[in-house]
Amino acid sequence: xxxxxxxxxxxxxxxxxxxxxxxxxxxxxxxxxxxxxxxxxxxxxxxxxxxxxxxxxxxxxxxxxxxxxxxxxxxxxxxxxxxxxxxxxxxxxxxxxxxxxxxxxxxxxxxxxxxxxxxxxxxxxxxxxxxxxxxxxxxxxxxxxxxxxxxxxxxxxxxxxxxxxxxxxxxxxxxxxxxxxxxxxxxxxxxxxxxxxxxxxxxxxxxxxxxxxxxxxxxxxxxxxxxxxxxxxxxxxxxxxxxxxxxxxxxxxxxxxxxxxxxxxxxxxxxxxxxxxxxxxxxxxxxxxxxxxxxxxxxxxxxxxxxxxxxxxxxxxxxxxxxxxxxxxxxxxxxxxxxxxxxxxxxxxxxxxxxxxxxxxxxxxxxxxxxxxxxxxxxxxxxxxxxxxxxxxxxxxxxxxxxxxxxxxxxxxxxxxxxxxxxxxxxxxxxxxxxxxxxxxxxxxxxxxxxx
Numbered sequence: 119x120x121x122x123x124x125x126x127x128x129x130x131x132x133x134x135x136x137x138x139x140x141x142x143x144x145x146x147x148x149x150x151x152x153x154x155x156x157x158x159x160x161x162x163x164x165x166x167x168x169x170x171x172x173x174x175x176x177x178x179x180x181x182x183x184x185x186x187x188x189x190x191x192x193x194x195x196x197x198x199x200x201x202x203x204x205x206x207x208x209x210x211x212x213x214x215x216x217x218x219x220x221x222x223x224x225x226x227x228x229x230x231x232x233x234x235x236x237x238x239x240x241x242x243x244x245x246x247x248x249x250x251x252x253x254x255x256x257x258x259x260x261x262x263x264x265x266x267x268x269x270x271x272x273x274x275x276x277x278x279x280x281x282x283x284x285x286x287x288x289x290x291x292x293x294x295x296x297x298x299x300x301x302x303x304x305x306x307x308x309x310x311x312x313x314x315x316x317x318x319x320x321x322x323x324x325x326x327x328x329x330x331x332x333x334x335x336x337x338x339x340x341x342x343x344x345x346x347x348x349x350x351x352x353x354x355x356x357x358x359x360x361x362x363x364x365x366x367x368x369x370x371x372x373x374x375x376x377x378x379x380x381x382x383x384x385x386x387x388x389x390x391x392x393x394x395x396x397x398x399x400x401x402x403x404x405x406x407x408x409x410x411x412x413x414x415x416x417x418x419x420x421x422x423x424x425x426x427x428x429x430x431x432x433x434x435x436x437x438x439x440x441x442x443x444x445x446x447x448x449x450x451x452x453x454x455x456x457x458x459x460x461x462x463x464x465x466x467x468x469x470x471x472x473x474x475x476x477x478x479x480x481x482x483x484x485x486x487x488x489x490x491x492x493x494x495x496x497x498x499x500x501x502x503x504x505x506x507x508x509x510x511x512x513x514x515x516x517x518x519x520x521x522x523x524x525x526x527x528x529x530x531x532x533x534x535x536x537x538x539x540x541x542x543x544x545x546x547x548x549x550x551x552x553x554x555x556x557x558x559x560x561x562x563x564x565x566x567x568x569x570x
Contacts, residue, residue, distance in 0.1 A: 130184045137177045138268050144170040145261055149304065151570065164570050175230065182223060211270050218267040225260040229253055234528075250529055251508070258305045262298045269294045318409070320352050321416040322380060327356045331409070337375065338405050339478070341556060346476045349388055349415050350375050350405035372432035373558055374403040380417065387420045387428070390550075394510025398548045401428045401541055406556045408476060412512045431538045432558070439559040446482050446559055453497070454566040455524040455532075460497065466490065472501075472516060473553050484536050484552035487563045488518055498522055515551035521565065530569040536560045 147167040232252040269290050276286065283289070316331035334355045336347040357364035357380075365378040377386045388404050389397050393412035409415075439446065446467045453460040467490045469482045477483070491497045500520035504513045518534075519526040526532070537546035538561045557563075 130181070133177060133181050133184065134271060137174070137181050138264075138271070140170055140173045140177055141264050141268075144174050145264075148257070171230075171233070175226075178223070178226060182219065185219060211273060215267060215270045215274075218263050218270070222260065222263045222267060225256050225263060228256040229260050232256075254305070254508075258301060261301045265297045265301070266294055316411055318352070318411070318413060318415070320356060321414075322353070322356065322362060323417070323419070327360050327362075329355055329359075331411075341406060341477060341481055342408070343474070343476060343478060347409055348405045349390060349407045349409060350377075352409060352415060353377070353388075353404075353417060369429075371436055372403075372429055373436050374432060375405045376429070377404075383419065385420055385422050385425055386417050387425065389416045389418065390414070390548075392510065392549060393506075393512040394508060395549045399545055400548045401431055401537060401545050402548065402550065402555070403432065403558075407550065408554050410512060410514060431541070434538065434561075435559040438561075442559070446557060448487065448560060448563055450562040451487060451491070452562070452564045452566075453521055453532075454564070455521055456530075456567045457524055458522055462491070462496065467557070468493075476554070477556065482557050484534060484555040484557055484563060485516060485518065486557070488521070488552075488565070500525070513551070516553040517551065518565070524567060528569075530567065532565050533568055534563065534565045536563040538562075 144167065147163045147170065151164050151167055232248045232250050273286070273290055275281075276283075317328060318331065319326055319328050321327075329352060331347075332345075334347045334351050336342040336351045337354060338348060338351075342348065354364065354366070356362055363379075363381045365380075366375050367378065368374075369376045378384065380386050388407075389399065390407060391397055391414040392410070397416075438449075448465045448467060449463060451460075451462050451465045465487065467482055467486050469480050470486050470489045471477075471479050471481075472485060472489070473483065485501070488497070488499050492499050498521070499518055501516050502519045503516050507513050517526075518532050521532060524532070533547070534552050535542070535547035536555065536557065542562075
């Protein structure tokens with residue numbers, strides 16, 4: 119073996135394990151983003167995922183180039199020996215390792231190309247002819263093959279280092295099967311909800327309760343139409359039918375029902391997970407938050423200080439609305455598009471009744487902000503209805519898909535947030551679609567362009 123070949127083999131080993139590390143980070147950040155495993159760092163994880171994509175692709179190309187050049191395999195001889203039961207376990211592993219390496223390249227291409235829809239230039243150029251959903255579909259095969267290929271590599275390292283453990287092959291086989299099964303199970307789509315199955319569950323403290331949507335009436339008929347209700351309405355329904363001791367009252371200065379105590383304990387708040395979402399802290403009135411199928415609701419204890427801060431925000435909103443004689447005037451509205459920036463002060467917003475299936479006529483939602491700006495001729499916009507999006511089986515909402523010349527493409531588009539300036543970001547940016555977010559008098563509303 120020449121010195122040059124020895125050097126390249128040594129380099130190849132470093133590249134191989136660097137590629138394994140890059141793959142782990144790439145897969146972990148991708149799953150964390152798509153499954154909402156760390157909502158506090160959602161956009162940072164999305165950025166890291168994109169960065170490590172740039173490492174993964176050239177490392178994979180370099181890894182395969184060196185493999186082809188310096189790791190030749192006599193396919194005929196190896197297969198012939200195995201067919202004659204004369205081949206060793208090393209022959210079998212070499213063959214499986216080489217087959218998995220070529221399949222990794224094949225599926226990497228199938229994952230990378232649809233994944234480029236995360237870049238608006240590519241999505242616009244292709245017209246989304248290659249849907250992003252293929253990125254997740256082929257990802258199952260790619261990750262499974264990377265697991266198989268890497269564990270074979272671990273076995274060869276152990277053989278080179280003369281590490282001999284009892285039942286090594288069995289342990290590595292079980293590890294491989296377990297990891298591959300975990301990948302498959304994580305990606306198994308949930309069954310869609312049928313209209314006849316409108317039921318749900320709610321967790322209150324440590325107890326779980328179930329309910330039928332058709333049994334619930336809303337305590338806010340000024341907001342919701344018949345048959346629709348809020349998270350607070352579910353809590354009241356459970357208290358009336360499951361023996362939960364609930365004390366509450368309506369506070370006009372905040373325009374919301376306030377939970378005084380549950381089973382004698384004060385300081386309760388709530389958390390909502392819509393279909394395909396994840397737990398999110400919020401400062402949004404629970405009797406304004408609409409329920410829909412595949413929603414998970416949890417009522418949990420918080421500190422008195424946390425509730426006092428939230429209630430102070432609600433009071434400020436109602437005071438702001440009173441100052442404007444009941445008219446909704448938002449002090450600051452901004453739109454940070456891909457190709458433009460828009461800012462306006464004291465924006466008057468009127469109801470367009472886009473969701474009069476859910477809300478009463480005259481109820482203003484966040485999407486009315488964009489529609490009101492469009493009425494004034496300040497912007498051009500377009501709206502589209504989505505039944506489902508990605509892993510979210512139940513969406514059933516309108517979304518802003520275009521503002522001015524910036525139109526949604528691939529995984530790039532507009533998102534929004536609304537509320538008080540002190541809670542910009544996580545607490546105000548919740549996955550409540552803009553056509554379902556009832557507004558009182560927020561301090562600001564902003565829309566901005568992102569690529570996930």
